[in-house]
Amino acid sequence: PDWWDGRRWERPVKVLAAGDTGQTTKDIIQDKMLGGLWGTDEWGTGLIPRDLMAKPILKQGVSGAYEEVKVKHASGGWSVFKLRSYDQGRRIFQGFELDIFWPDEEVPQDVYEEGLIRTMTTQGMLMMTFTPLNGLTPLVMSFMESRSQQESLV
Numbered sequence: 001p002d003w004w005d006g007r008r009w010e011r012p013v014k015v016l017a018a019g020d021t022g023q024t025t026k027d028i029i030q031d032k033m034l035g036g037l038w039g040t041d042e043w044g045t046g047l048i049p050r051d052l053m054a055k056p057i058l059k060q061g062v063s064g065a066y067e068e069v070k071v072k073h074a075s076g077g078w079s080v081f082k083l084r085s086y087d088q089g090r091r092i093f094q095g096f097e098l099d100i101f102w103p104d105e106e107v108p109q110d111v112y113e114e115g116l117i118r119t120m121t122t123q124g125m126l127m128m129t130f131t132p133l134n135g136l137t138p139l140v141m142s143f144m145e146s147r148s149q150q151e152s153l154v
Helices: 022-034 109-120 138-153
Strands: 014-019 066-072 078-085 100-103
Touching: 014 022, 014 109, 022 066, 022 078, 100 109, 109 138
Parallel strands: 014 078, 014 100
Antiparallel strands: 066 078
């Protein structure tokens, strides 16, 4: 929208969102972004409007879950929104470039690093949403150390 002050892309983007399991990815991320299932009145009631989405590609192994959906970009092209889960392992995240990597819930360190690598060649971004329920894990500690280093520079 015109009021958005955040980052914008002048071209279609590749986005990958991931949760801890296929089921939670479906129940949380997919529902929040897409709304209900394709072909129902709830489809497109999430953050992405119905009229901007193409028919999704079904995910194997999780009923009603999607692997990918194309989203119409303002330029006229199609952005790709992929859904994955940490229980699929790090390898499912390798081999392609990303503009945005969104891990929801605390991500395993190897998946986090793989996601960062995927955004390097596109100068992409990573946005992470989680509550540190597992305590001071190496990932949480790395953020805390990074913050301390940044504050010491100010």
